[in-house]
Amino acid sequence: MFSFVRPLRALVKGLQANDSPRQLAFGVALGMLIGLTPKGNLIAVALITTLFAIKVNRGSGLASAFVFSWVGVLLDPLSHYIGGLILTTAALEPTFAWLSELPVVPWTSFNNTVVMGSVVLGAFLFYPIYRASKMGFPILTPIVVAHLSKYKMYHILTGTDFATRWKLS
Amino acid sequence: MTGMIRWGYVAPRLGVVSVVCLIVWLSLGPLLYWAMVAAGQSVTKAKVEASQLEASIIHGQLQLHDLEVANPDAPDENLFVIGQADIRIDRNELLRRRLVVREGKLSGVRFNVPRANSGALEGHADDPTDESQESETTTNWLEKFSTITGQEQLEDNLETVRVSKEILDRWPRKYDDFSQRASELKQRIADVKELTKNPELKSLADVEKIKLAYDNIQQIRQQIQDLKVEVQQVRQQVPQDRDRLVTAKNNDVERIHELTKLENLNPADLSQYLLGDEYAAKVQSAIAWLDWGRNYLPSKRKGLKAKRMRGDNIIFPSARQFPDLLIEALAIDGSTELDGQTIQFRGVATGLTHQPDVYGKPAVFECRTDGAAQVFIRATVDRTGESPVDNIKVLCPRLSQPARTLGKADKLAVHVAPSDLQFQLDMNLHGKHVAGDLRIVQTSVALTPELNDKYGGATLTNGLQRSLDDVKNIDVAVDLSGTLKKPQWKLRSNLGKQMAQGFNQAFQGELALRREQLTQKLQGEVDSNLGKLNQLVENAEQAVLGKLTEGDTTIAQLTNVLKDQLALPLPTDQLKLPTKKITERLGSLPKIGDLFQKSAD
Numbered sequence: 001m002f003s004f005v006r007p008l009r010a011l012v013k014g015l016q017a018n019d020s021p022r023q024l025a026f027g028v029a030l031g032m033l034i035g036l037t038p039k040g041n042l043i044a045v046a047l048i049t050t051l052f053a054i055k056v057n058r059g060s061g062l063a064s065a066f067v068f069s070w071v072g073v074l075l076d077p078l079s080h081y082i083g084g085l086i087l088t089t090a091a092l093e094p095t096f097a098w099l100s101e102l103p104v105v106p107w108t109s110f111n112n113t114v115v116m117g118s119v120v121l122g123a124f125l126f127y128p129i130y131r132a133s134k135m136g137f138p139i140l141t142p143i144v145v146a147h148l149s150k151y152k153m154y155h156i157l158t159g160t161d162f163a164t165r166w167k168l169s
Numbered sequence: 170m171t172g173m174i175r176w177g178y179v180a181p182r183l184g185v186v187s188v189v190c191l192i193v194w195l196s197l198g199p200l201l202y203w204a205m206v207a208a209g210q211s212v213t214k215a216k217v218e219a220s221q222l223e224a225s226i227i228h229g230q231l232q233l234h235d236l237e238v239a240n241p242d243a244p245d246e247n248l249f250v251i252g253q254a255d256i257r258i259d260r261n262e263l264l265r266r267r268l269v270v271r272e273g274k275l276s277g278v279r280f281n282v283p284r285a286n287s288g289a290l291e292g293h294a295d296d297p298t299d300e301s302q303e304s305e306t307t308t309n310w311l312e313k314f315s316t317i318t319g320q321e322q323l324e325d326n327l328e329t330v331r332v333s334k335e336i337l338d339r340w341p342r343k344y345d346d347f348s349q350r351a352s353e354l355k356q357r358i359a360d361v362k363e364l365t366k367n368p369e370l371k372s373l374a375d376v377e378k379i380k381l382a383y384d385n386i387q388q389i390r391q392q393i394q395d396l397k398v399e400v401q402q403v404r405q406q407v408p409q410d411r412d413r414l415v416t417a418k419n420n421d422v423e424r425i426h427e428l429t430k431l432e433n434l435n436p437a438d439l440s441q442y443l444l445g446d447e448y449a450a451k452v453q454s455a456i457a458w459l460d461w462g463r464n465y466l467p468s469k470r471k472g473l474k475a476k477r478m479r480g481d482n483i484i485f486p487s488a489r490q491f492p493d494l495l496i497e498a499l500a501i502d503g504s505t506e507l508d509g510q511t512i513q514f515r516g517v518a519t520g521l522t523h524q525p526d527v528y529g530k531p532a533v534f535e536c537r538t539d540g541a542a543q544v545f546i547r548a549t550v551d552r553t554g555e556s557p558v559d560n561i562k563v564l565c566p567r568l569s570q571p572a573r574t575l576g577k578a579d580k581l582a583v584h585v586a587p588s589d590l591q592f593q594l595d596m597n598l599h600g601k602h603v604a605g606d607l608r609i610v611q612t613s614v615a616l617t618p619e620l621n622d623k624y625g626g627a628t629l630t631n632g633l634q635r636s637l638d639d640v641k642n643i644d645v646a647v648d649l650s651g652t653l654k655k656p657q658w659k660l661r662s663n664l665g666k667q668m669a670q671g672f673n674q675a676f677q678g679e680l681a682l683r684r685e686q687l688t689q690k691l692q693g694e695v696d697s698n699l700g701k702l703n704q705l706v707e708n709a710e711q712a713v714l715g716k717l718t719e720g721d722t723t724i725a726q727l728t729n730v731l732k733d734q735l736a737l738p739l740p741t742d743q744l745k746l747p748t749k750k751i752t753e754r755l756g757s758l759p760k761i762g763d764l765f766q767k768s769a770d
Contacts, residue, residue: 038479053179080480087483097488103264114480 021141025133027051027061032129033122034061035068036075041109043119060133075121076114083117197224201231213248215239216288229263231256239288240281247284252277252503262491270496278503307442310434311580314676315623328424329691332417333698336410340702344709347400351716354389354396358720361385361727383728390724393717400713407706411699418695422688429684433673440645440665443575443583448647448660451594452607456656459559459598462550463653484527492524501536509571513539516546525552542568544592556600565592570611575664579621583637583668586615596649603656607647614643618668629675636671640664 034047051061072079087096099105109115148154193200202222209217220235233254240248253276262269361382484490502515516536522528531551538544544565551558570590576582589612596605618633620626644663651657 052182053175054173055175076479083480084483093485094487096483097485100485100488101265103261106266107264109482111483111485112480113483117480 021134021137023055024057024060024137025130027057027059028064028133029126029130030056031061031064031066032068033119033126035065035070036072036079036118036122038072038109038112038115038118041112041115042104042107043109043115072118075118079117079121080113081117082120083113083115086116086120087111087113194226197226198222205233209238210290213238213241215241215244215248215290226260229258229260231258237282237284237288239284241289243281244287244289245284247282247288248280250277250279250282251275266493267491268494269491270499273496273499275499275501276503278501280503280505307434307438308577308580310431310438311624314431314680327421327691328417329414329421329694332414333694336414337698337701337705340410340705341709343403344705344713347396347403347713348709348716350396351713351720354392355716355720357385357389358723358727361389362723386724386727389720390728393720393724397714397717400710400717404706404710407702410702414695414698418691421691425684425687425691429680431676431680434669434676436666436669437659437661438665439669439672440660440662442581443664443668444645444660444662447573447575448607448609448645449658452647452649452656452658455561455563455594455596456603456653458548459561459596459603460653462548462559463557463598490527490529492522492527494523495528496521507538507542507544507568510542510569512542512544514544515539525550529553531558544568557598559598561594561596561605563592563594565590568592578619581621581624582619583664584617584619585611585643586617588613588615590643598653601652601654603649603651603653605649607645607649607658609643609645611643611645613641616640616664629679632675632678633668633671636668636674640667 030047030051034044034051037044037047051065052058086092096111100111110119199222201224202219205219205222206217216237216239218235218237219233221233223232224230231254233251233256236251236254238248238250240246254273255276256270256273259267259269259271497519499518499521500515501518502513504511504513506512514536516534518532518534520528520530520532522532525532531549531553533550534546534548536544536546542565544563546564547560547562549558549560551560568590570585570588572585572587574582574584591608591610591612593608594605596603596607598604616637618630618637620630620633640663642663646661648659648661649656650659
């Protein structure tokens with residue numbers, strides 16, 4: 001029931017524990033890619049698996065995926081346009097035809113305009129988002145933590161509230 | 170790179186995934202069974218059941234036992250039953266996100282098999298059955314013939330009968346009335362006579378009585394005369410009634426001729442009556458299968474517009490076009506009923522797919538039967554063009570046909586002895602339009618007609634038999650047209666033509682005979698009734714006039730006696746009795762009773 005709290009808690013703990021900005025930024029960038037990509041295909045599965053399997057901040061990744069999944073819906077027309085442009089490029093057609101005949105590849109739904117467009121758009125935005133996040137986290141983390149620590153919810157999420165109450169700390 | 174991987178997280182989850190895969194592998198059969206039943210029921214809207222399903226991912230094989238698919242329109246029977254299905258799936262194509270059955274085999278296929286329990290799904294309402302196309306022209310014709318030849322009904326409505334009854338009813342009443350009035354007059358005469366029996370006139374009162382009697386006698390005489398005139402006048406009405414009766418007879422004869430006019434039975438209508446039901450069932454069965462195919466096999470448009478997610482799926486022209494679901498070849502064997510005979514069949518279906526436009530080739534089903542009954546069937550379902558095109562060709566060079574009855578036994582039926590037939594059907598369905606023809610030739614037939622007594626019975630049956638003796642082959646052609654929802658067919662047959670000729674001869678002969686009989690009977694009726702009328706008038710008139718004449722005689726005698734005895738010079742109509750003179754002469758008068766005595770002598 002409270003599973004939706006876990007990513008938030010991970011993010012807050014990440015901020016509190018001063019995870020490396022690189023890990024936080026990588027999580028945000030990967031989460032952005034996951035959020036933009038339509039689900040139900042092998043690309044989405046691979047991206048989500050990657051998020052959990054590699055050493056990045058899962059909290060920032062899931063929070064980013066949550067936010068960008070809504071942004072992705074709004075960006076569907078753009079993704080569809082980009083995907084259409086790419087998939088109908090004559091020069092790339094033989095490559096795509098070859099890919100479509102390979103085992104497993106068709107499960108990625110790469111021939112879908114929105115999938116292709118969102119993946120390309122996500123890949124295009126990946127590094128800028130990563131860089132921006134990497135630069136932003138060291139500056140913003142202390143401010144955000146100081147601000148959030150005023151709220152009880154922050155302590156509940158970080159577990160300090162329970163630890164104090166049960167004299168665990 | 171490996172330093173980046175969170176093995177503490179990945180390893181347990183890999184283990185979980187492995188366990189899930191193992192569970193899926195072990196429970197693949199039940200899972201596939203559930204998926205098959207759910208998909209089948211959503212398509213057919215009726216129960217789909219199987220006794221066992223075995224699946225192997227490694228070998229790409231699927232085996233199904235005792236599959237039963239209920240008929241949504243008849244829940245007590247199965248649309249079809251498959252004893253065993255062996256399906257071999259291409260595993261490489263599965264990796265390419267395609268389900269391709271390279272070859273499969275369906276054994277023990279049977280159609281329209283009764284079910285042990287209802288095959289209706291809960292909450293699924295049956296659609297109302299389509300109206301049947303049935304010709305009633307011949308039935309109406311037979312009913313009309315029956316009405317014409319129905320003697321009692323026809324005779325009850327004859328004008329001659331009504332007029333005769335009225336005349337023969339009226340005349341006796343009239344003469345009864347005359348007779349009664351004559352009897353009353355006679356009684357009054359008798360009363361007067363009784364009054365005059367008094368032997369002596371002893372007082373003036375007796376004289377008054379005599380005077381009163383005399384007056385009465387004169388009145389009675391006048392009434393007798395009036396009644397005689399009335400009887401004479403009534404007699405003059407007899408010729409009028411005779412004319413009425415003759416006119417009624419003539420009208421009836423004309424009406425009988427009008428009523429017994431019956432148009433010749435139309436050969437096409439007779440063909441429809443005799444063969445319509447039987448061949449309508451065959452045509453409807455073929456159309457029902459086409460309709461079933463239309464409902465369950467996707468059209469081109471549906472395949473192209475299918476979307477699995479947001480956006481469009483681009484098909485690359487140079488890539489090998491292959492549908493997501495394809496059954497390349499499916500061998501089928503089983504048994505079915507054809508004209509009451511169970512026949513074994515075997516065939517193969519190719520190119521079955523839900524994306525026929527991608528596959529680019531039509532689905533084809535070819536089948537042939539084994540044994541004495543040889544039937545070849547080829548069905549082509551083409552969804553590759555702009556509009557769907559279906560075709561069914563059936564060829565049966567020889568099929569033993571058991572004895573059967575054409576038509577309706579309670580009206581007109583023709584019994585056909587066992588013989589062989591040839592059957593050929595070519596039916597096309599372009600879009601919604603049906604076109605095609607069905608030809609059936611039954612050779613070396615022996616036909617026996619049967620006609621209900623109401624329509625002529627054995628008398629006409631003999632005539633019909635003679636007309637059918639020349640029929641050695643039954644050649645039936647059915648032209649199909651209309652739409653899938655409202656198919657129409659026109660049936661032609663040499664049987665209808667041949668039989669209609671014989672029927673018309675027999676029926677028209679019977680009608681002419683019936684007409685002649687009725688005319689003769691009417692004439693006899695008129696003659697008889699006129700004779701009765703004349704006899705009645707003659708006898709009744711004589712009886713009445715006899716009574717009146719007798720009364721006249723008695724009155725004349727009474728008048729004379731009274732005149733003589735009273736010596737009254739005045740005419741009888743001016744008779745006045747002087748009381749004084751009568752009183753003086755009373756002593757010399759003889760007794761009045763003696764007068765009557767003498768008169769009687």
